[in-house]
Amino acid sequence: MLHRRLRLGMVGGGQGAFIGAVHRIAARLDDRFELVAGALSSDPQRAQASALEAGIERSYADWREMARAEAAREDGIDAVAIVTPNHLHAPVATAFLEAGIHVICDKPLAVSLAQGEALAKLARSRKRLFALTHTYSGYPLVRHARELVERGELGEIRVVQVEYAQDWLAEPIEASGANRQANWRTDPALAGPAGCLGDIGTHAYQLAAFVTGMMPRALSAELHTFVASRRIDDHVQAMLRYANGARGMLWASQVASGAENALRLRVYGTKAGLAFDQEQPNELWFTPLGGMAERLTRGRVKSAAAAHATRVPQGHPEGYLEAFAQLYKDAALQIGALNEGREPPPESRLLTTVDDGVDGLRFIEAVLASSAADGQWKEIAAGSGAGM
């Protein structure tokens, strides 16, 4: 029997949003979900246009209605992906959980602890999945790092250093209103009381907790706002204490000039230390006490956790699949044009084709000939224009 894909709905993520498109690709990649319904925007026209663009059959103008309607259908959605601004996470999730629909929600969970605890309780009582997309815990090497800690390869944890630096809010870009991301993320009414703290500090916290298996027991912290007109923190620094006596520091900043998305974790135990940088997700550094650093790679580490999250062989970095997908995307553009008798769109012109293949065979034949002649120089027949 053919495997059945789960039916997925989406709330939020209309045109111009960032994370909605990411959720859609992520849902598709392993072929386990089919996106069939959505309330992609609170603006009905934008919702409809966004749904068409995303290939979604059933578009709703309102998420409350969507929850009701989908729960009532025989072929209603199995799960909903919530990709709205933070302040809607709790009400939307509540509506779908109450309708008996599983929830996959972007982080942070909610804008207050009370809201979050209510959601946890509701999900438990309704026996529905409530997945929270702390993306960075999906990396094979982050999972391997956690396994190394669990196995005791670091010994007792002593020191945790975690940080998350960006620079995109170094200037008051929310002032103009043009940047939708900046707007809602610096508006306490939409983002909640925690700015940089809720946006990325919570990722840093979660990564450290995920890998070490420990929450801090106490902390001393300072929030700061560097950009004068900003209504919310753009910088967090904290010192941490753990129940086992470990110490730690957490730093998150959105004004760190030059930083793109620098989430980094280091953990030191009595036997070894490890380091992970999410901008280099293909490597994990492991260094024994008094020893030398080993560069663990996703393809070569041995752990069930990493294997479960791995799709391509060693040396094919995370990202190889996107490169491959690019060729398919360009092929689709060219096939569409050919089918309709149009010129292929110029942005697809870098697709490698049969002509590149012929050039490659010319190269192979010349190598075979030169090698057979003890390295004599051999001409290569003029090609089709070198990969173009």
Next chain:
Amino acid sequence: MLHRRLRLGMVGGGQGAFIGAVHRIAARLDDRFELVAGALSSDPQRAQASALEAGIERSYADWREMARAEAAREDGIDAVAIVTPNHLHAPVATAFLEAGIHVICDKPLAVSLAQGEALAKLARSRKRLFALTHTYSGYPLVRHARELVERGELGEIRVVQVEYAQDWLAEPIEASGANRQANWRTDPALAGPAGCLGDIGTHAYQLAAFVTGMMPRALSAELHTFVASRRIDDHVQAMLRYANGARGMLWASQVASGAENALRLRVYGTKAGLAFDQEQPNELWFTPLGGMAERLTRGRVKSAAAAHATRVPQGHPEGYLEAFAQLYKDAALQIGALNEGREPPPESRLLTTVDDGVDGLRFIEAVLASSAADGQWKEIAAGSGAGM
């Protein structure tokens, strides 16, 4: 109107194959293709089982029949992906092109130049797309590198250094017959006369040609076989001369102990040099004559070519999407279990859920409280067990 996905078929890529699964994910990622038909194996039972597993509706036992049948259907495939061993590329592609179906073919194009030229001619006469999946040209930063060369930012090219090193064939692993990949890739009857040369040397050649826009005009080469029992080369070294006077070297080896998939290109012009390493696809190094290296990142470079191949913002490395997809995969596993009243499979246990979110909110509240109290240490309420 909903966008129509192109209908895709596949030849080869049954259970145990590597590149077939990659093609399927790549076809799905940007939601432009729907895989509906396949002849995944020459063994009919394996073909059928593989098709079910891959969620393919129409499974054929024979690719000749598939070409005929699909061409005859109203809703037949638009394109076929060919992921067989090398020796079948040409006959399969020929059959589908003759049936009027677009072809997306894994590299190398064919096992001889004559075969390749015939394919190019056929595709041209039938006006069908013949895409060849030289994956590495799909990376945003490889495309950006090419654009830098085209724009003249390197000046006149003088030196090309390209290499592709692996170690997986350092020992006679084909001797046992257990490794399917090694078997056909070292068998001249299936792989053609070029071993390492055809398998990875051709990628190295193509990457250099793609970025520089130049084919070498002549070469001096040596093929070598290090593993005594092997019937095909496992090492290539060549010196290159270009029409404009540039010089170059190409090295490919499958016995380079420690190398995973080390495809690296360096190009030096009269004005600047650049370097790319496919194992670090998130960065491209650019160094002016007499100047200092700049680390170009996919999210921050400005070029239409890179933008067209980019899906996520700066600092979210190639690979971020796979991490995200992992959460969806784990969610699907848990939803499936919940729906059927089963225990969630253990390999999905690392999914982050509402409980992690509650922990995160505890952390946020403690930071807010400590910061409000000028950094006084604050306890964090005992959590759900730190991400577990």
Next chain:
Amino acid sequence: MLHRRLRLGMVGGGQGAFIGAVHRIAARLDDRFELVAGALSSDPQRAQASALEAGIERSYADWREMARAEAAREDGIDAVAIVTPNHLHAPVATAFLEAGIHVICDKPLAVSLAQGEALAKLARSRKRLFALTHTYSGYPLVRHARELVERGELGEIRVVQVEYAQDWLAEPIEASGANRQANWRTDPALAGPAGCLGDIGTHAYQLAAFVTGMMPRALSAELHTFVASRRIDDHVQAMLRYANGARGMLWASQVASGAENALRLRVYGTKAGLAFDQEQPNELWFTPLGGMAERLTRGRVKSAAAAHATRVPQGHPEGYLEAFAQLYKDAALQIGALNEGREPPPESRLLTTVDDGVDGLRFIEAVLASSAADGQWKEIAAGSGAGM
């Protein structure tokens, strides 16, 4: 007229000490000092033996006597290098300053602020130099970093992140008494009340202050001792506030498993950020707001400060001089043996000699011949044994 070298004395630094030998090499390297007197140990016999080994003419059993005697000599020392454990810095420096002798003192200055202030006052009143060897400020790229800040290339400083991690005290190695370094550095009577804080925390603090030109105005800190039996801190974490509103964090640890001597500084301003890692002293990273990282190298940066601290051209890393010195050292060992009719000591056998040169000329001649014959393979005459 020949330049006159300054006459230098040394207190501390006898056999088995680490930093004394470093001071001696450093004093010699630029040929400005001649080491002529010393009280290298409080044990008279060890003092005498150490002085002979170090080629010091005048050995004293007591540093008080040394100060008196050298002050009285016509050809007495110009300056004294103090390389004792911390608790002696102040009394020794006082004695030499009072004798009118310049002081070059290892860090930390003293074991209390009061002691330090008294020394500063004394040096000022006696118009003697009191240099404190905060080594890391001697790196060309650290000086260049400071110049970048001074020039305003970072804009207004917002964030300072500095850390210094080691792992050599992760276990109670002082317990056995065998490790002289560990013994005094973990003994409050010799090291003062600050352990890790005084030993390396003070370097981290100083590096940040040196580069930014700013001292923190306030701090919140925690000292911790991880090794149960230890009498002094082995871990420091602190949050910093600066007068201009900047924020910062400082971390120093001697129990960070895997860390060798990881002193790292990052500074973020309104216009750009920079990063320096003393284990990679040949590079400094500079990244503009929203821009891409540039790898500044010692040989290519343009600044008077870096130029003044530079001895070798671009691409010859810090360390090139030691490699070169190694050949001289091996040559000295072999010349000594030849002069005395002994076999050269085996540890000098890696010296490259005329035979290596002949091999090199064989290589050159073969290249010239092959190139002249359009790349024909040429034999190389059998050599002397490849560099041995």
Next chain:
Amino acid sequence: MLHRRLRLGMVGGGQGAFIGAVHRIAARLDDRFELVAGALSSDPQRAQASALEAGIERSYADWREMARAEAAREDGIDAVAIVTPNHLHAPVATAFLEAGIHVICDKPLAVSLAQGEALAKLARSRKRLFALTHTYSGYPLVRHARELVERGELGEIRVVQVEYAQDWLAEPIEASGANRQANWRTDPALAGPAGCLGDIGTHAYQLAAFVTGMMPRALSAELHTFVASRRIDDHVQAMLRYANGARGMLWASQVASGAENALRLRVYGTKAGLAFDQEQPNELWFTPLGGMAERLTRGRVKSAAAAHATRVPQGHPEGYLEAFAQLYKDAALQIGALNEGREPPPESRLLTTVDDGVDGLRFIEAVLASSAADGQWKEIAAGSGAGM
């Protein structure tokens, strides 16, 4: 008894030369040589001025006379360092060897194989040391790499990849006559028939031979000159064959835009591979077949060869000594000024002094106080101006 330093003379290396100053520092660093005589230039006035500046007592206008005179003195030189352009290496070395004086000669040995063989024969018959300064073999990690090969940790060597890229001759800088280095290195009359080949190709060759213990048995090579007006090669590429069946490639270029001094070696054996980059001399990469890369550091590797070439502990990179020496240099400048009642020269102003030490103690006291008060924020007394 005080250890006796060997007396050293120098031929070449006058004002404006690069390598002469390097030899002088190298000779001094380990305190085994004393530079007492020199013929630093063929221009008598420049010779005299250069000698005074270098602190050399006996200056000769002619190296032939120097050889005679020094051989005749009771306290004549033990060894001579030859740092002239290449064409003089052989005649100068011959004169000193015949005078019974040991020779330390810069590379390349000579301008022809015949010259070189004659020198080797002469040195042997006179029983004098003839050291050739192939600097890169003096690095501790290069020596360790060789030891790894000798110990068999790589297995049988299969592939050697060595390269040396620079960009300083990418343009015809010799045309103006202003760059002394460029002038003689591109003049066949002074440099010999091999340009880039003799200047840096020979270093690449030697490094590979030194580490592997193997000379290539045959080669196929191409010399090329990219800069039109140049009279000598500026680019070398070669393929290598070794007696044991190993293969290799060598590339050297002085027109590789962006390259500073990029000498890199990779060696692959049946069991493991290693990689060294002389611009990062503090690390050596070792990767077993099928395994993961280990970053070997100079301070942590265990080998007699590395230990013999090591002066500072782990984590103190090659270059730490130069940083330290910089403080001594600045101290000397300030002491000189104080002694003579002058203002200290501005370039010495970055010397860290007692005032920095007082600031550091203020920091320490604040940390101690804050930590004792459970992290309460503590003010730091206003300092002397943060390191200035």
